[in-house]
Amino acid sequence: xxxxxAPSSWTRRVQAVLHRHPRLRLSGLLAPALLWLVLLxxxxxxxxxxxxxxxxxxxxxxxxxTLSADTVLDVLTTPAYLFTALRxxxxxxxxxxxxxxxxxxxxxxxxxxxxxxxxxxxVALVVTPLWASYLVKxxxxxxxxxxxxxxxxxxxxxxxxxVVVTLTYLWLPYMVMPVYTGISALRGSYLEAAADLGAxxxxxFRTVVLPVLKPAIAAGSVFTFSLxxxxxxxxxxxxxxxxxxxxxxxxxxSTDLPLAxxxxxxxxxxxxxxxxxxxxxxxxxxx
Amino acid sequence: MLxxxxxxxxxxxxxxxxxxxxxxxxxxxxxxxxxxxxxHDLDLDIxxxxxxxxxxxxxSGKTTVLRIVAGFEQPTAGxxxxxxxxxxxxxxxxxxxxxxxxxxxxxxxxxxRRNVEYPLxxxxxxxxxxxxxxxxxxxxxxxxxxxxxxxxxxxGGQRQRVALARALVDRPSVLLLDEPLGALDLKLREQMQLExxxxxxxxxxxxxLVTHDQDEALTLADRIVVFxxxxxxxxxxxxxxxxxxxxxFVAGFVGTSNLVGPEVAPAVLGREGSWSVxxxxxxxxxxxxxxPAGHVGADGTVSELVYTGPxxxxxxxxxxxxxxxxxxxxxxxxxxxxxxxxxxxxxxxPDHQIPLG
Numbered sequence: 001x002x003x004x005x006a007p008s009s010w011t012r013r014v015q016a017v018l019h020r021h022p023r024l025r026l027s028g029l030l031a032p033a034l035l036w037l038v039l040l041x042x043x044x045x046x047x048x049x050x051x052x053x054x055x056x057x058x059x060x061x062x063x064x065x066t067l068s069a070d071t072v073l074d075v076l077t078t079p080a081y082l083f084t085a086l087r088x089x090x091x092x093x094x095x096x097x098x099x100x101x102x103x104x105x106x107x108x109x110x111x112x113x114x115x116x117x118x119x120x121x122x123v124a125l126v127v128t129p130l131w132a133s134y135l136v137k138x139x140x141x142x143x144x145x146x147x148x149x150x151x152x153x154x155x156x157x158x159x160x161x162x163v164v165v166t167l168t169y170l171w172l173p174y175m176v177m178p179v180y181t182g183i184s185a186l187r188g189s190y191l192e193a194a195a196d197l198g199a200x201x202x203x204x205f206r207t208v209v210l211p212v213l214k215p216a217i218a219a220g221s222v223f224t225f226s227l228x229x230x231x232x233x234x235x236x237x238x239x240x241x242x243x244x245x246x247x248x249x250x251x252x253x254s255t256d257l258p259l260a261x262x263x264x265x266x267x268x269x270x271x272x273x274x275x276x277x278x279x280x281x282x283x284x285x286x287x
Numbered sequence: 288m289l290x291x292x293x294x295x296x297x298x299x300x301x302x303x304x305x306x307x308x309x310x311x312x313x314x315x316x317x318x319x320x321x322x323x324x325x326x327h328d329l330d331l332d333i334x335x336x337x338x339x340x341x342x343x344x345x346x347s348g349k350t351t352v353l354r355i356v357a358g359f360e361q362p363t364a365g366x367x368x369x370x371x372x373x374x375x376x377x378x379x380x381x382x383x384x385x386x387x388x389x390x391x392x393x394x395x396x397x398x399x400r401r402n403v404e405y406p407l408x409x410x411x412x413x414x415x416x417x418x419x420x421x422x423x424x425x426x427x428x429x430x431x432x433x434x435x436x437x438x439x440x441x442x443g444g445q446r447q448r449v450a451l452a453r454a455l456v457d458r459p460s461v462l463l464l465d466e467p468l469g470a471l472d473l474k475l476r477e478q479m480q481l482e483x484x485x486x487x488x489x490x491x492x493x494x495x496l497v498t499h500d501q502d503e504a505l506t507l508a509d510r511i512v513v514f515x516x517x518x519x520x521x522x523x524x525x526x527x528x529x530x531x532x533x534x535x536f537v538a539g540f541v542g543t544s545n546l547v548g549p550e551v552a553p554a555v556l557g558r559e560g561s562w563s564v565x566x567x568x569x570x571x572x573x574x575x576x577x578x579p580a581g582h583v584g585a586d587g588t589v590s591e592l593v594y595t596g597p598x599x600x601x602x603x604x605x606x607x608x609x610x611x612x613x614x615x616x617x618x619x620x621x622x623x624x625x626x627x628x629x630x631x632x633x634x635x636x637p638d639h640q641i642p643l644g
Contacts, residue, residue: 193388196379196380197405197453198409212394
């Protein structure tokens with residue numbers, strides 16, 4: 001002990017103070033994260049909401065900061081906007097369901113069937129596409145799906161199907177990873193135990209596998225659903241003339257900011273409702 | 288399907304048919320040069336209501352046999368009959384057999400009661416009856432108050448008992464237990480052994496328990512089947528296997544043995560070959576005491592004393608070579624126990640000399 005160099009006295013004093021005051025220690029640790037959250041997340045969100053309640057001077061195009069619910073009410077009562085919102089939600093639901101259906105067998109193979117030493121490689125292979133540029137991947141799909149392209153007559157052409165397929169490709173890893181983690185919990189004798197107690201394969205899936213995986217699928221769906229909900233580039237490149245909510249926001253961004261802001265509130269509402277629904281599955285504890 | 292005819296139930300006279308009959312079972316894992324034969328041509332009959340332990344070191348094939356009976360593994364050759372019905376190739380869910388797994392395999396998303404109800408739910412038993420029978424099963428393992436807990440909230444011993452209740456609730460004809468007490472500490476293990484025996488006796492269900500612990504095998508079983516290297520070395524009642532081991536392996540694996548090798552046997556026993564004498568069969572006395580008529584005697588020096596509470600193990604280096612362990616009961620005559628370095632005379636009846644070939 002005596003041979004150790006003594007730390008300079010003021011660091012020692014700071015350490016002593018922090019040691020005696022756990023709350024001070026905690027505040028010190030949380031401060032950067034809180035600052036980040038407030039500045040980069042809460043402030044822009046509040047500005048967005050405020051903008052939605054501002055007005056645009058129809059003559060000059062300037063924003064006038066008079067509080068008015070006109071724009072928001074306009075968005076909520078115009079069928080065209082609401083239909084676009086509905087289509088966007090349907091695309092997000094389709095992508096999520098497709099991701100879940102694809103991820104289940106894939107993750108099952110990775111977690112239970114493949115040799116343990118090959119698992120890291122499989123995980124890496126699933127995650128690798130996330131390293132590639134988003135635009136490159138969507139352009140690749142644009143070329144792939146071109147009506148006169150590689151797929152020829154098999155191509156669905158540019159449209160909603162192409163959008164769902166491309167988005168499913170983009171967000172699949174976000175579903176596979178939580179489901180893989182969930183299925184890993186079924187290693188051991190659970191599946192054998194179910195069969196042993198009389199359950200046929202489908203019953204085992206329904207009574208043991210699915211309940212254990214429900215939170216994992218819900219966790220993955222938060223990603224696939226919200227990422228699809230906010231997307232507007234894929235639909236531009238492979239969606240033909242169709243539009244999603246993001247396109248409307250983008251289109252009005254420079255000409256009518258309050259309208260764009262009001263439109264951006266729609267996915268926020270959908271996402272809040274979605275999170276509240278799946279909170280009951282316990283999935284949010286796993287994020 | 289390997290055995291196309293196996294799915295058809297064969298109605299045989301179940302009165303005479305054993306609960307489990309294994310006929311020429313062979314199991315080979317892998318293929319080509321990497322092939323490992325886990326079980327060699329095994330024939331085994333287990334009667335209805337019997338408590339049998341499969342005893343052997345790890346890798347001896349005992350767990351493979353259990354998994355073949357349960358239906359998790361298909362034998363490479365041979366047939367499995369349950370109460371006379373050929374079930375070779377029949378899936379686990381179509382066999383009237385339940386397993387208690389080494390890791391218990393309690394479903395983590397179900398409460399204790401829902402776990403126990405599971406086989407009844409699969410069998411489409413009504414809600415109230417299901418509940419009553421699950422509670423009854425939980426009462427027999429004294430876990431009634433824990434019914435609404437999650438399995439993760441229970442201790443190892445409690446999980447073990449839930450697994451037992453779940454496997455017994457719909458009264459299978461055979462219960463297989465794969466090292467069920469392996470993860471428990473000694474005290475709990477001894478207590479659970481008594482409970483298992485009690486439950487087996489009361490239920491009358493055929494129990495087949497796999498263990499590598501010879502004490503457990505001796506304590507529990509009506510009959511012990513000793514496995515070594517994929518073969519049955521001996522099958523018999525506990526005292527048969529212990530007192531009359533059929534092979535050197537059994538003599539060494541079941542209980543503690545004093546080995547008298549061929550180089551010292553002529554001098555110590557006056558016989559050729561390898562022999563074994565159980566430590567508790569040897570009497571120890573003063574160096575000048577008489578050897579009882581018909582007994583074998585040998586002189587030596589006490590080289591080690593190991594006090595273990597109820598008994599003291601006394602290691603004696605014989606003048607003729609060999610070193611023998613003697614088990615002394617600490618029954619109040621401690622002052623008569625020898626000291627280290629003391630000269631002693633050992634004696635035993637020749638009947639207790641087990642030939643090891």
